Amino acid sequence: MLDHELRGAQGTAADATASAPTEGEAYKRYYDASVTDPDTFWGAQARRLTWITPPTKVKNTSFEKDNVSIKWFEDGTLNVSANCIDRHVATNPDRVAIIWEPDNPKAPARHITYRELLEETCRISNVLKAHGVRKGDRVVIYLPMIPEAAFAMLACARIGAIHSVVFGGFSPDSLANRINDSDASVVITADFAPRGGKTTPLKSNTDAALLHCSDKVKCMVVRHTGGQIHWTEGRDIDLTEEMRNAPSYCSYAEMGAEDPLFILYTSGSTGKPKGVVHTSGGYLAYTSLTHEVCFDYQPGDIWWCTADVGWVTGHSYIVYGPLANGATVLMFEGIPTWPDPGRFWEVVDKHKVTHFHSAPTAIRSLMAQGTEWVDKHDLSSLKLLGTVGEPINPEAWNWYHQHVGKGKLPVIDAYWQTETGGHLICPHPKATTLKPGSATTPFWGIKPVVVDASSGEVIEDTKTEGVLCIADSWPGQMRTVWGDHKRFEDTYFAQYPGLYFTGDGCRRDEDGYYWITGRVDDVLNVSGHRMGTAEIESALVAHEVVAEAAVVGYPHDIKGQGIYAYVTLMRGVEPTEELRKQLETWVRQEIGPIAKPDLIQWAPGLPKTRSGKIMRRILRKIAENDFGALGDISTLADPGVVEELIENRMNRG
Ligand code: 6R9
Numbered sequence: 001m002l003d004h005e006l007r008g009a010q011g012t013a014a015d016a017t018a019s020a021p022t023e024g025e026a027y028k029r030y031y032d033a034s035v036t037d038p039d040t041f042w043g044a045q046a047r048r049l050t051w052i053t054p055p056t057k058v059k060n061t062s063f064e065k066d067n068v069s070i071k072w073f074e075d076g077t078l079n080v081s082a083n084c085i086d087r088h089v090a091t092n093p094d095r096v097a098i099i100w101e102p103d104n105p106k107a108p109a110r111h112i113t114y115r116e117l118l119e120e121t122c123r124i125s126n127v128l129k130a131h132g133v134r135k136g137d138r139v140v141i142y143l144p145m146i147p148e149a150a151f152a153m154l155a156c157a158r159i160g161a162i163h164s165v166v167f168g169g170f171s172p173d174s175l176a177n178r179i180n181d182s183d184a185s186v187v188i189t190a191d192f193a194p195r196g197g198k199t200t201p202l203k204s205n206t207d208a209a210l211l212h213c214s215d216k217v218k219c220m221v222v223r224h225t226g227g228q229i230h231w232t233e234g235r236d237i238d239l240t241e242e243m244r245n246a247p248s249y250c251s252y253a254e255m256g257a258e259d260p261l262f263i264l265y266t267s268g269s270t271g272k273p274k275g276v277v278h279t280s281g282g283y284l285a286y287t288s289l290t291h292e293v294c295f296d297y298q299p300g301d302i303w304w305c306t307a308d309v310g311w312v313t314g315h316s317y318i319v320y321g322p323l324a325n326g327a328t329v330l331m332f333e334g335i336p337t338w339p340d341p342g343r344f345w346e347v348v349d350k351h352k353v354t355h356f357h358s359a360p361t362a363i364r365s366l367m368a369q370g371t372e373w374v375d376k377h378d379l380s381s382l383k384l385l386g387t388v389g390e391p392i393n394p395e396a397w398n399w400y401h402q403h404v405g406k407g408k409l410p411v412i413d414a415y416w417q418t419e420t421g422g423h424l425i426c427p428h429p430k431a432t433t434l435k436p437g438s439a440t441t442p443f444w445g446i447k448p449v450v451v452d453a454s455s456g457e458v459i460e461d462t463k464t465e466g467v468l469c470i471a472d473s474w475p476g477q478m479r480t481v482w483g484d485h486k487r488f489e490d491t492y493f494a495q496y497p498g499l500y501f502t503g504d505g506c507r508r509d510e511d512g513y514y515w516i517t518g519r520v521d522d523v524l525n526v527s528g529h530r531m532g533t534a535e536i537e538s539a540l541v542a543h544e545v546v547a548e549a550a551v552v553g554y555p556h557d558i559k560g561q562g563i564y565a566y567v568t569l570m571r572g573v574e575p576t577e578e579l580r581k582q583l584e585t586w587v588r589q590e591i592g593p594i595a596k597p598d599l600i601q602w603a604p605g606l607p608k609t610r611s612g613k614i615m616r617r618i619l620r621k622i623a624e625n626d627f628g629a630l631g632d633i634s635t636l637a638d639p640g641v642v643e644e645l646i647e648n649r650m651n652r653g
Contacts, residue, residue, distance in 0.1 A: 027431035034444040042475060046073055049285055050087050052254050053077040061473035065497045068489045071258050072282035072475040079252040080261055080280050081158035084323035085121060088114040096328045100147050101347050103194040103334040112147055122250040123243040124155035131218055135160035135253055138184040142166045142175055142202060144193035145333045148222045149309045150319050152188050157261060160253040164263040167310025168193045168200060170592040172208035178265050179213045181275055182482060190222040191229045196338040203229040257281025263482045264312055266418040267523055267532035268491060275482030276418050283421050284324055286476030290422040291321030294412060295355055295384055296429045304330035305357040312418040313388055336362050341369040345377035357386030360396055361527035365558045367399045374403045384429055386412045389528030390560045391516050397436035415439035415516050421476025425514050438513045447471040450508050451496050467520055468506040469499035524553040526561050529594045539590035545573045550606050550614050554623040554651055562598035564623035566606060575602040599650040605641035618642060625651045
């Protein structure tokens with residue numbers, strides 16, 4: 001071990017929250033203290049981490065337009081991987097870190113202890129180093145939900161490389177864009193990704209992506225299914241084989257608190273996806289704290305978050321937060337409805353899961369299958385339920401509480417975003433009275449404000465409605481957009497000067513509870529996956545028969561929002577059912593299966609203003625089958641197109 005690895009064993013996650021108040025009033029007072037004196041509050045919270053050099057500075061942030069700068073704990077140094085692994089190996093080497101449940105219910109589960117987590121992570125770190133990856137280099141991770149995904153993330157963190165995880169459901173094009181935007185030198189993938197009884201050919205997707213990338217990019221392959229794959233000599237590296245031969249220890253790098261930990265691409269209202277950058281110290285302190293407090297996580301609990309590591313929820317609440325807390329994390333490769341709709345509950349019983357965290361879309365899809373699938377399972381190990389990703393409708397909340405929680409368990413509705421690193425608004429299981437459908441009240445350190453969208457004024461009344469902004473920084477906040485700080489400032493801080501703009505609308509009730517009403521910009525939330533309408537439109541118009549396309553969301557029973565595309569074909573092209581299918585497949589290939597339009601309407605013309613702007617408000621109304629109240633259409637260049645679109649609308653339900 002290096003000298004600095006022996007120093008600084010000053011923190012354990014529980015230290016900082018040992019005396020955290022969980023009674024209603026005390027919890028509230030603690031919140032007040034956190035927002036009135038953030039330096040003291042977060043200075044104390046920093047001690048939940050093990051620092052190489054403990055920070056003396058706490059908060060140094062500015063939301064000022066054109067001068068946005070966010071730094072937390074800036075003079076501290078640490079290593080995130082050491083915080084998630086080594087300090088637990090020192091105290092509890094044989095504790096299980098990851099329980100892996102494979103897609104196939106008949107295949108054996110894996111139990112990986114903290115000691116094994118250290119070894120596997122170190123082996124990947126050593127392979128990365130042997131192939132020239134250094135501090136600050138970017139590594140793209142395109143893997144199924146297998147433990148190697150967590151090992152690879154932590155292996156990057158260990159040597160100071162910046163990872164960028166790409167969801168396994170994304171297409172070769174989306175993967176190539178992310179490799180190129182982050183200028184990555186390595187992509188780590190697997191041969192195949194089994195999921196719900198089907199398999200995605202990740203390696204051949206990567207081969208296709210790499211045709212559009214620099215030929216310096218290396219491809220490391222995890223042999224997961226062992227299936228046949230194409231091999232490019234000189235570029236492809238058998239990671240499974242090289243891990244076997246690599247040393248099982250690798251020292252960790254001393255990183256500044258503000259050194260980037262990862263980039264994660266997310267959709268915005270315009271342009272290509274943005275590389276959201278999170279850094280080391282503040283992000284880890286924040287995810288570790290929120291995981292422990294909001295979910296009341298206790299040592300020995302078995303934590304299961306059903307998200308994919310390709311999304312931020314997987315980063316913060318499968319990997320970093322829980323492992324920083326020394327938790328036992330269940331990682332599931334499959335889907336809720338395969339081989340049957342009882343799979344989640346079977347897994348809960350099999351592994352005695354205590355904390356189950358999922359998404360409204362999953363809950364709604366299981367609700368639609370009837371209660372017998374859940375009622376026949378014991379589920380007595382469960383202590384708490386969570387939901388995240390989109391607003392949960394009270395029916396789904398109640399079903400979850402009643403049938404999964406047997407009418408007893410708290411449902412923690414956690415509202416946050418890729419950009420925020422961790423929870424912004426969510427209840428405390430012991431201190432907050434829950435209201436089905438509301439994410440309730442802000443977490444410690446978070447100052448939400450409701451703004452009148454037209455005047456830009458902050459509304460002081462408790463009971464109100466408007467757009468949701470946050471008035472001050474918190475340690476888990478994103479620091480910049482990769483390679484484009486101006487875009488960061490313009491997207492989040494220009495609209496309402498001095499405030500962070502979430503892009504969400506909300507209502508605040510008489511008790512000060514927040515009810516998120518969904519995105520106010522052109523961002524869709526389909527089954528909890530964020531997508532910009534612009535991305536889907538540009539995929540559609542890239543097809544040779546498409547002249548123009550406009551995409552909007554509409555209410556969908558299971559997915560929350562469905563994708564509704566209006567497509568204008570090139571002159572002379574016949575609209576047919578076959579063409580509709582072709583366009584669906586096209587979008588799947590361009591972006592990935594999650595972006596496939598649910599409904600495509602042929603639109604001989606689109607409603608436009610005289611300046612040529614598509615009037616999405618009108619298209620949204622038609623897609624919602626709510627065309628009685630179209631509002632003012634007098635600015636339209638050709639009001640006639642609206643009637644035609646209504647007449648041939650696709651959603652008549
Ligand atoms: C964590 C995550 C962020 C957007 C966000 C909002 C919606 C997430 C929610 C919620 C209501 C909740 N959202 N959680 N809406 N209640 N509990 O999902 O990140 O993929 O970046 O999506 O999701 O609209 O702005 P991300």
